[in-house]
Amino acid sequence: MASVASKTVYDIFQSMEYGASASTTATAARTWLEQHSQSLGLFVDGGFVRPVDRQTLRVTDSTGESHNSCSMICICAKEEDVSACGVSASAGFKAWSELSAHRRAKVLLRLANTLQRYSQCMSELCVLSECPCSSSALVRLAHYYAGWAQLRDTLMPNWTPRGVVAIVVSADCQFYSIWLKVLPALAMGNAVIVVPGVKMAAPALLLAQVFMEAGLPAGVLNVVTGDCALVARVAQSIHTSYLTFCGSKQDGELLAKQLAGWGVPTSLSLSVSAVCPFIIFESADIDSAVDGVIEAAFKKNKDWQWVLCVQESMWDSVVGRLKLRMTGMKCVPLASEAHRSLVETAVQQAVQQGATLIQSCPPPSTGGLYPPTVLCGLAPPCSAVTTPPPGPLLPLLSFRSVVEGVTLGNHSPHGQAASIWTEDLTLALETARSLKVGSVWVNSHSVTDPSLPQSGRRDSGNCTNGGKEGLYQFLCPSLTPRMPRSTPRSLDYSAFGTAASTFMVPEGFDPSSVPRSCSQFIGGKLCKADSGCIRVVSSPGGAVLAYCADGGRKDIRNAVEAALKVQPGWLRKSSAARAQSLYALADSLDKRRRDMAASIQAQTGISMDEANEEVELSISRLSDWAARCDKQSGVVPPLPQTGSAFLIPEALGVVGIVLPDTRPLLCLVSLLGAAVAMGNAVIMVPSEKHPLPAIDFIQILQVSDIPGGVVSIITGGRDQLTQALANHSEIQAIWYWGSVEGCQFLQYTCCSPLKRMWLHCEEEVDEEGGRYWTHPSPSFEEEMWREAVVWKSVWIPTA
Incomplete structure (x- = not known):
């Protein structure tokens, strides 16, 4: 305040008013901008480029004026610039990922030293761009992720980098948000394309220069600037393997809908506002x-x-x-x-x-x-x-x-x-x-x-940034098939899953032998579909094995209501108590192994030996998740400041699971165990083609001590039930194995209300009949566990 200088120290402490802010001339930032002629180009393949004949955008402050009389102009990248950037990033990824972990860590350590030389310029540019950021916080980030670059192969041996990662940060975010995504992506061996908001272009380009001087190989970090359409062009590039966005909810929803069907995994950090x-x-x-x-x-x-x-x-x-x-x-x-x-x-x-x-x-x-x-x-x-x-x-x-x-x-x-x-x-x-x-x-x-993650819930995003947990968004399990790149299908989102089911009498129907009628499992009880419709369960040869309920939207609503009532109580149970329930479930499955093997053999047509093997693997998989219940816990990381903090993995809530056609029993117990072990409730949609093993598994659930409503099994059309799951606001996550159209629908629909998604196309399953499930890598089970939890960090200062 203007009168602070005339007041005594006693007066200031009595009123506790703030003093005048220190003025800055931004000399270092202006000098750097003058070196670039106030025209901020693109950073591609290890250097600054200024393509001719490009539209430009003038960077202004909140009043619409140029920043402190310092004119900054951004270039709007065109399609050919995005293509060149993608080619450069792909080549950079190959060179960067082939380096040893130690050499990648050395580059990030040099970055911290280089950043200290540029700290004044970086701070001033951030102030001019209205996204102030502490240089010491950026140096701390660089040191922290240099350590993870060194230890990645040791502590995460079964994980591989995604490839070319697009990092999109809107203009209303803090500059720290870029670093919190760029550094872990590079530490894990990815190449990065940064698409900053217009106001953040100057510090983002300076960041690229600092990386270049630290010895980062050409093409590993690229920065492109432009208008709103640029983000979609970068994400839809054939070279982009993953996209992560930080910004507002409205911009995140729009981006998610634009990328539906392109086969690009997307995570959203919607912390703004x-x-x-x-x-x-x-x-x-x-x-x-x-x-x-x-x-x-x-x-x-x-x-x-x-x-x-x-x-x-x-x-x-x-x-x-x-x-x-x-x-x-x-x-x-x-x-x-x-x-x-x-x-x-x-x-x-x-x-x-x-x-x-x-x-x-x-x-x-x-x-x-x-x-x-x-x-x-x-x-x-x-x-x-x-x-x-x-x-x-x-x-x-x-x-x-x-x-x-x-x-x-x-x-x-x-x-x-x-x-x-x-x-x-x-x-x-x-x-x-x-x-x-x-x-x-x-x-x-x-x-x-950086040692503790920031993880959004509900409308704050489906992404975790920071800590070890934030590294996994930039990694894939080594042996797990990835979602294939594709182009969006012509899909009427409002009509998806709305086609009415029709009951047809199979050819060769014998009225003297009536197959059994099977119910679905909701709230711990057997019940018919609310619509009253049924479906035919056939063997591979076409014989009618049973009739099952044809569930729909009302059945999903009933299952969610039952889950919301019992899930908090299931979560409050100790991890040891949940482990005992899963052990008992595995024991009940063991006692009925012959019946379950016969069900698998009749439904899928595989040999009895293969069916027995699947049951044996299912029993073992349930026991694995029972054992993990009281082994997966939070951590208390060391902090560089006074105080204490701890990190807690928590249940998501209600999870919708659409099961694949392959290995119908094994995939059911694998995913059920992962979700339930962490305290979630699940609504499972069995394979539309092979529902019988899941229907017979209901009898095992009935005699278990898992509370009714924690697990619901609803049979019916996959698209109809997927549509119902996607549009229910109380379902926090969807795990989906199904068609390309189904994945596209979920990507488009599940951004409002926002859900965590784990999507797989059926084409991913190999021709050997589901080796993906029978011989999973250790990282696949860890991925299942990580998909079943959300992280909470708690800070407790002591001074």
């Missing part, structure tokens, strides 16, 4: 908590929107301190004039709904500025709470009990992070366990370190 709870309990240090919420909610650059939840007994104290701390605070710059209109509309609606305002100063009449504003007394369903506009708004809610506080914390559709303030460690840990978010900070906020 995520709504996160800031919970203050009555046992908190109020002064520290209020200071923390002011810093978190009203700093100039932030990724998340905070909602302040205060225990009712502390309401007056918190409101009073907020008024004191906000006195004299300056207006906060908004991203644009349009955001100003959104903020004003949200404030007007909140006032109409009974909210009272706390503002640091009156709002200016015009311009992209708005004062820090607290909206007191809102109800949780208000739009200013669920979907607040980007700006310095802080909704303030109250709660009475701890349970009500946790409920408020989980009210948001996002699941990015939460901040808990209390001096009661037991309360803090219990609350951290109950919140459905990826990161929890106790008596702190926005603390990051």
Whole structure:
């Protein structure tokens, strides 16, 4: 503030106001830009290129002006630039992946040293680009992932790099987000194509220069800039093996739909504008908590929107301190004039709904500025709470009990992070366990370190960044077939899976011998399909073996309702108790091995010896997952700062599984065991071609001690049931083995509501009849386990 210099130290500590920010001339950044003539080209094949006759974009700040009178111009890449970039990345990947782990680690270590020379320029460029980032945090990232590059072959021996990874980061993200994806991708041996937002182009290109000087082979890191259409062109390139995106939910949904059917695995980190709870309990240090919420909610650059939840007994104290701390605070710059209109509309609606305002100063009449504003007394369903506009708004809610506080914390559709303030460690840990978010900070906020991952829940994404867990998005199991590249099919998404099933009497039907009728398994009970329809189960020779239920959307809804009732109780059981249930299930399967082998042989036509082998493998696989129940646990990583933190693998919730045609019993128990062992509930759709083994397995589930509703088995048309699973908002993940069209439909549909997906085309299964299942690599079982969990990091500072 202007008057700070005339105040004494005592006066400043009494008011706890912020001092004036240090001014910067950005000399190093301007010098670097002048070397490039203020025209930022592309970085392809180890050097800067400036293709002629390209459309350009002028980089401006939030007011629409050039950054601090420093004109920066980005080139819009064309199709030929993307093609050249892909060819360069493919060649770079071959050279980079063939290097030893030690040589890749040396490059990343040199990067840390080179970055220290460029730290001033990097910091100034980030400030000019309105995405400030600490150079020390980037150096820490480089050192951390250099260690993982050294240890990849030792600690992850059965995993291979994906190939060419496209990393897309929107302009409203922090620059740290690029590094958090680029460095682990390179450490695992991939080549990278970075597509930054326009404002982030300058620091991204400087990043490429730093890598080049550190000795990264040409083509391993490429940077292309351009308009919105560029992202789709890069992702659809035949050279791209994987795409990961960081940005807003709207942009992520649009990108996912554009890539549906191209066969490019995609992960989304949708942290921008995520709504996160800031919970203050009555046992908190109020002064520290209020200071923390002011810093978190009203700093100039932030990724998340905070909602302040205060225990009712502390309401007056918190409101009073907020008024004191906000006195004299300056207006906060908004991203644009349009955001100003959104903020004003949200404030007007909140006032109409009974909210009272706390503002640091009156709002200016015009311009992209708005004062820090607290909206007191809102109800949780208000739009200013669920979907607040980007700006310095802080909704303030109250709660009475701890349970009500946790409920408020989980009210948001996002699941990015939460901040808990209390001096009661037991309360803090219990609350951290109950919140459905990826990161929890106790008596702190926005603390990051690469050793602990950031994992989004629900609308915050399906991607994990950071830590060892974040490395696996850039790796594939060595022997697992990958989804083939393809072009999108002509598909009517609204009509997919809506064709009505028809019952047909098979040729040669003998009315004197009526096959048995089989029910499906929902909520621990046998039941018919809600539609009343049935399907024919035939042998390979065409003989009718049985009639099974033809399930549909209503059956899926019933199964989800049953799962939601029992899954929390199943999760609360100890891992040892879940292990005993799976051991008992394996024992029951062992006692009925002859019946199950006969069912497999009749359905698939394989020999009895092969059927017995599949049953034996199924018993062993269930026992494997039972053994893993109490062996897979979280970690407590060492931190470079004071305090403690731990990482917890948690269940996803309700998982929908569409099973393949190959090895019908073995694949069922393999996937069931992986999901249930970690505390999930599953809704399984057996093979449409070979459902009989799954139907007979229901009898084994009936006598098991697994609670009814944890496992449901619904028979019917694969497309119809896939469509029902995809459109149910309470299903958190879908594991799918099926057609190319089914994969395309799920990629298009499961971005809203967002689900975690594990997709496989039936063409992946080899001709030997499912060696993929009978002789899996160790990494395949680890992949199944990782697909069944989501990670939560909890930070507990000690100083």
